[in-house]
Amino acid sequence: MPLYKIQGAKLQSIKEEVFKLEIDIQSITEHNLENIFGLKFIKSEFALNNLRIDTLAFDLESKSFVIIEYKRDKNFSVIDQGYAYLSLMLNNKADFILEYNENSNNNLIRDDIDWSQSRVIFVSPSFSKYQQQAINFKDLPIELWEISKYENNIIQYNRLKSSENSESINKIKKSQDIKDKALEEIRVYTENDHLQKSDEDIKSLYEEFRNQILNLDNTIEVIPKKQYIAFKSSSNFIDVLPQKNQIKFWLNMSKGELKDPYNLARDVSSIGHWGNGDYEFILSSPSEFINIMPLIKQSYEKK
Numbered sequence: 001m002p003l004y005k006i007q008g009a010k011l012q013s014i015k016e017e018v019f020k021l022e023i024d025i026q027s028i029t030e031h032n033l034e035n036i037f038g039l040k041f042i043k044s045e046f047a048l049n050n051l052r053i054d055t056l057a058f059d060l061e062s063k064s065f066v067i068i069e070y071k072r073d074k075n076f077s078v079i080d081q082g083y084a085y086l087s088l089m090l091n092n093k094a095d096f097i098l099e100y101n102e103n104s105n106n107n108l109i110r111d112d113i114d115w116s117q118s119r120v121i122f123v124s125p126s127f128s129k130y131q132q133q134a135i136n137f138k139d140l141p142i143e144l145w146e147i148s149k150y151e152n153n154i155i156q157y158n159r160l161k162s163s164e165n166s167e168s169i170n171k172i173k174k175s176q177d178i179k180d181k182a183l184e185e186i187r188v189y190t191e192n193d194h195l196q197k198s199d200e201d202i203k204s205l206y207e208e209f210r211n212q213i214l215n216l217d218n219t220i221e222v223i224p225k226k227q228y229i230a231f232k233s234s235s236n237f238i239d240v241l242p243q244k245n246q247i248k249f250w251l252n253m254s255k256g257e258l259k260d261p262y263n264l265a266r267d268v269s270s271i272g273h274w275g276n277g278d279y280e281f282i283l284s285s286p287s288e289f290i291n292i293m294p295l296i297k298q299s300y301e302k303k
Helices: 022-030 033-037 078-090 093-102 129-134 170-175 181-185 191-195 200-214 286-302
Strands: 003-007 010-014 040-048 051-059 064-070 119-124 142-150 154-160 221-224 229-232 236-242 247-251 279-283
Touching (some): 022 033, 022 051, 022 064, 033 051, 064 078, 078 093, 191 236, 236 286, 247 286
Parallel strands (some): 119 142
Antiparallel strands (some): 051 064, 229 236, 247 279
């Protein structure tokens, strides 16, 4: 999609530029991992067992490692390479923990990490139609991100997403004879996973809530996690957990920030809870939207 800038009353196109070297993509991304992906940088060019990982990162929210690879050409299989990297990680957990500990101010132990949430990110100026079709599975632990460079030092990252009606990756695992037992640990969660135990009324309520949130901004992402469903702008602004007879929410705001005239939210800053932020509230009826949406908008606008 072309980009324009306003020049008086007219639009002037912003010219796209070419990345000359793969290392340029890597350098820009590594210096901005937190802004782009919300990840902590661990190591560049991490080599192990004759494989070299371009960037090793860590997701503090899901407590899992993330491998990032950069490509300028289209002649590679995202499935084969992605699972090769995941297999390397899951069969050499101690080496990854050691690398984290040697490059961080705090130490991890094996039980601190949710290995099931491990994933691989490929970053490239473009992907072929075959590569894009290869990720068309709802539970694939592999992400494709396109990066574009424009004049005046403008950079754009865009994640390519699978369709909402995509099938399970388990079918391709069988067809490609992926037998590594370590890979059985990987689990990519979906919204339906969280809605399985909910009553039909709650499923409908969640769908209505979801639509209202997405109407705030067409850039908002819905990211199912192991313990909740995250709604993300630049970062999570609300985390959602559908239950049998209600939906529980956590607003990603610190104690004292929220203006709550009806006292709908509960302060959970001093107790353990899933999700981000210090405020929790419960939704059980569509009639509650009118009072809850202003609270959600506060968290969204804060991001």
